Amino acid sequence: MSEQGDPLVSADWLMTNITAPDVRIVDATWFASWTNPVETGREAWKRGHIPKAVYFDIDEIADTASPYPHMMPDAVKFSSRARKLGLGDGSRIVVYDQNRFFASARAWWMLRVMGHKDVYVLDGGLHAWVSEGGALDDLPTPPGERHFTPRVRSDLIMDARDMEQLVGSARVKIIDARPDGRFFGRDPEPRAELPSGHIPGSINVPGSLLVSEDGRMKSAEELRRLMPDPGAPTVATCGSGVTAAITALALARLGNWDVAVYDGSWTEWASDPSRPIVRGAP
Incomplete structure (x- = not known):
């Protein structure tokens, strides 16, 4: 293996x-x-x-x-x-x-x-x-x-500075694994001091969609329907870097073993009011 x-x-x-x-x-x-x-x-x-x-x-x-x-x-x-x-x-x-x-x-x-x-x-x-x-x-x-x-492998981990450089760039896809209510800014974050919303240019694929009711990960065929362009260079993010790793695991199942995780994720990004936040559907 x-x-x-x-x-x-x-x-x-x-x-x-x-x-x-x-x-x-x-x-x-x-x-x-x-x-x-x-x-x-x-x-x-x-x-x-x-x-x-x-x-x-x-x-x-x-x-x-x-x-x-x-x-x-x-x-x-x-x-x-x-x-x-x-x-x-x-x-x-x-x-x-x-x-x-x-x-x-x-x-x-x-x-x-x-x-x-x-x-x-x-x-x-x-x-x-x-x-x-x-x-x-x-x-x-x-x-x-x-x-x-x-x-x-420093290529598998991103920090806030890395993410700031990706905003506005199409060379790397950003997948946010939080529930859609938090991603679009409709629902509050569980960390009360943080606003909800998302990093500009990111897309939302909630981590819960990747797992079947029995707790097993969905099949490769099901994951491909959820993941746009699974082979593309990708960074996964979420609330604090835990659910994002499920995204990385799912994409590895589809053959993309080089997905990075934004370690601080939304907890870090949203803690600085100078960083841009997008709310609402595109």
């Missing part, structure tokens, strides 16, 4: 390969605070996870000095955290979650930004695993340190 074909694996595949010595399993479950979750992602992992799974916390494996949530850390911090989780060179990493790709797609993208190619997402997450008869574990997973060599 490599960066071609499908970036997702099935529960059946994982059951067949779970005992392979190079397979590492990661639970990256994350719940947005404004949804008033009954538990944290770490608590969900502790309650029950796929055997061998370690917990990847996007709020801790992050640049915690940034004013914006779960921003990508530098290579030194990331490699240190990955090593302590037993994720490293020569590993085939399978990431899953318990919340419809939140935040398995984000962890998948982060690992790829840091140069790890052999990383995949479990389609349907924990629900698919249980539906196929997979067992759960509630014991901590001894990770065992493994060397992680970062080879940063």
